[in-house]
Amino acid sequence: MADLSVHYLGLKLKNPIVAASSGLCSTAEGVKRAFDAGVGAVVLKSLFEEQLKAELSSISQDQLAHPEAEAFLAGMGMNEGADEYLKLIGDAKQGKVGPVIASVNCVGSGLWADFAKRIASAGADALELNVGYLPDDPSEAGSVIEDRIVALVAAVNAAVNLPIAVKIGAAYTNAGNLLQRVGKAGAKAAVLFNRFYRMDVDLDSMSLSAGPMRSSPEAYHESLRWIALLEGRAGVELCASGGVYDGLAALKLVAAGAQAVQVCSAAYAKGYGAYSAIIEEMNNWMDSRQVASLGDLRGRLARRNSDKPELYGRLHYVKALIGQG
Numbered sequence: 001m002a003d004l005s006v007h008y009l010g011l012k013l014k015n016p017i018v019a020a021s022s023g024l025c026s027t028a029e030g031v032k033r034a035f036d037a038g039v040g041a042v043v044l045k046s047l048f049e050e051q052l053k054a055e056l057s058s059i060s061q062d063q064l065a066h067p068e069a070e071a072f073l074a075g076m077g078m079n080e081g082a083d084e085y086l087k088l089i090g091d092a093k094q095g096k097v098g099p100v101i102a103s104v105n106c107v108g109s110g111l112w113a114d115f116a117k118r119i120a121s122a123g124a125d126a127l128e129l130n131v132g133y134l135p136d137d138p139s140e141a142g143s144v145i146e147d148r149i150v151a152l153v154a155a156v157n158a159a160v161n162l163p164i165a166v167k168i169g170a171a172y173t174n175a176g177n178l179l180q181r182v183g184k185a186g187a188k189a190a191v192l193f194n195r196f197y198r199m200d201v202d203l204d205s206m207s208l209s210a211g212p213m214r215s216s217p218e219a220y221h222e223s224l225r226w227i228a229l230l231e232g233r234a235g236v237e238l239c240a241s242g243g244v245y246d247g248l249a250a251l252k253l254v255a256a257g258a259q260a261v262q263v264c265s266a267a268y269a270k271g272y273g274a275y276s277a278i279i280e281e282m283n284n285w286m287d288s289r290q291v292a293s294l295g296d297l298r299g300r301l302a303r304r305n306s307d308k309p310e311l312y313g314r315l316h317y318v319k320a321l322i323g324q325g
Helices: 028-036 069-076 082-092 112-122 142-159 175-185 220-230 247-256 265-270 273-288 315-321
Strands: 006-008 011-013 017-019 041-043 100-106 126-131 164-168 189-192 199-202 207-210 237-241 260-263
Touching: 017 273, 028 041, 028 082, 082 100, 082 112, 100 112, 112 126, 112 142, 126 142, 142 164, 142 175, 164 175, 175 189, 175 220, 189 220, 220 237, 220 247, 237 247, 247 260, 247 273, 260 265, 260 273, 265 273
Parallel strands: 017 041, 017 260, 041 100, 100 126, 126 164, 164 189, 189 237, 237 260
Antiparallel strands: 006 011, 199 207
């Protein structure tokens, strides 16, 4: 059997499959079921900045930028504040099965540095800062938003000794530069990408409604592109997120340079067994091709290891446009 072990955020994982932050990881029992299914690590459901501020009544849909927002609004976190979240961390660590990563969904508030200390004291092995800021003010420059993210990372890093991952969206002018900056500010890894709340409209009632909450199996291509482009060049480890439904997608992301791969929507669609199925398919593929370890595969298809780096830019687009793709 192939060696699937990896190191992510300075933690040794038995495999790169990470149960992403979601309602599935909102209880100690859910965390246990994910580990029983074989995952290498678990990211707990996010604590939202709005919870910490106790301003739940003022939440609007365009403020919620995480795939688990539906569960949050349905009541899974509506009455749980900071103390309950800290208890979840402690309860999740009781079994000591694997790394437990806390997650906070934030927009750049100064509250997080102090609260991060409490997260560390509760026993979390690492902290994921899920940056959920949706810029809706056309007058606000992109540089101001990025500076806020970097300052957030620096403040949290100064407050705790936990390894920090930053989960960002895809809509930044130069994601690679932003990742270099958060790396210098103290982040050890970046998760590509979080997914903003998808809005729809109801024409009959002329009102806003929720769009699709889960990522599709094609969604991994977005993180695949950027991980392949940035592996070894961004100054942080890269973790993939979005659209991973099978072991082959996970292996492609590892070959592109991902250190770890988060899975969420597949587990919602198929249950906790989706984690096991992905890991089994990874093992079978590697065994059939005599690939001894993920270390032999990781980054082989990254841009920096290619003798044709131009293929990672516009060339494929041009070929597709003129019918040569």
